Amino acid sequence: DTGVSQDPRHKITKRGQNVTFRCDPISEHNRLYWYRQTLGQGPEFLTYFQNEAQLEKSRLLSDRFSAERPKGSFSTLEIQRTEQGDSAMYLCASRPPRGVGETQYFGPGTRLLVL
């Protein structure tokens, strides 16, 4: 399968714990996005990477959230001191270089439940 992959697919944690999610984009896609989707809503943008550089961050991304893409390939999203309001589906998407394609391809998501 050459699509976007995410790990884990499901995560249950207790309030106050830290969690980390991983996203592996489609190879040669240099642009990577994280979105969050809560029940009954459309995905909302969190952050954007072009290669290893984090170029955009939403106001939704509080200080407890941090994302990295150290080598311009896979990315991680960490949530520190989780709160019940963090419960959501976290989606990753990747996109080819500018001029090659403008479609974002989504992974299956990581569903987080904070108890």
Add this chain to the structure above:
Amino acid sequence: AQSVSQHNHHVILSEAASLELGCNYSYGGTVNLFWYVQYPGQHLQLLLKYFSGDPLVKGIKGFEAEFIKSKFSFNLRKPSVQWSDTAEYFCAVNDFNNAGNMLTFGGGTRLMVKP
């Protein structure tokens, strides 16, 4: 900020009925427009997209959408739905105000097709 409105949150149709899902966006400049579909238990998949040219775009599985610039609309249509079209449908717009061109999604329309 860009916003996207999908007016129908839930739609129930019988097989062979015609479908039209509304989508309106707020940004008045150049936009790329998308419809994504999420089948039960699956990840978001691209249904169709509009970048430029013919405002009537055709996608997979018999879906089409019409871009009407004067109405800021990009409605999705299908002449005859099938039970397998049961899914959630999301309209999305590329935000050219930000370097990352992240997507702004509508709230989604949940379609149920009765056999």
